[in-house]
Amino acid sequence: MADVTPWRRCSACKKPIALGAVYWACNVSTCNQKRTALVFCTLSCWEVHLPGANHREAWAVERRAPTTPEPGARPGPDLRGTRRIVASAPAKKPDAMPLEVLIVASRLKDYVRARSGYNTSDRVLEPLSEIVRRAVDQAIESARREGRMTVLDRDVPET
Numbered sequence: 001m002a003d004v005t006p007w008r009r010c011s012a013c014k015k016p017i018a019l020g021a022v023y024w025a026c027n028v029s030t031c032n033q034k035r036t037a038l039v040f041c042t043l044s045c046w047e048v049h050l051p052g053a054n055h056r057e058a059w060a061v062e063r064r065a066p067t068t069p070e071p072g073a074r075p076g077p078d079l080r081g082t083r084r085i086v087a088s089a090p091a092k093k094p095d096a097m098p099l100e101v102l103i104v105a106s107r108l109k110d111y112v113r114a115r116s117g118y119n120t121s122d123r124v125l126e127p128l129s130e131i132v133r134r135a136v137d138q139a140i141e142s143a144r145r146e147g148r149m150t151v152l153d154r155d156v157p158e159t
């Protein structure tokens with residue numbers, strides 16, 4: 001039964017997750033966006049993404065994969081290529097990626113205050129930066145698809 005069509009691959013170890021199989025997802029919304037949703041075959045694979053994700057509060061959610069392939073899912077040849085590259089190296093995010101705060105704290109606090117009169121914890125900056133990073137990663141991918149080396153406003157995904 002090894003060549004059953006997998007549903008998706010584990011975001012950490014790249015092992016296939018079979019249709020109808022139990023898998024783990026992250027509770028954090030930035031890990032569950034439509035196009036970039038992370039899925040994990042085991043709890044320890046879920047833990048692998050934590051250091052890079054910088055979540056403030058995270059837990060794994062048990063889910064079950066659909067029993068039929070998703071419409072529009074491409075069994076693309078690029079998927080197979082990726083698997084080979086990953087097989088020779090541990091599936092870890094490179095630490096080279098800067099994980100700095102991308103949000104201007106004073107502007108954000110002004111906005112929250114103007115809108116609600118509330119204060120804003122500095123810890124809000126990290127998860128917000130993560131959202132920005134993910135959106136920008138998608139925008140970069142969009143520019144790359146069109147062969148551009150400039151990210152344009154229209155590349156930014158709508159939320």
Ligand SMILES: [Zn+2]
Nearest residue numbers: 010013041045
């Ligand atoms: Zn895994």
Ligand SMILES: [Zn+2]
Nearest residue numbers: 026028031053
């Ligand atoms: Zn996560």
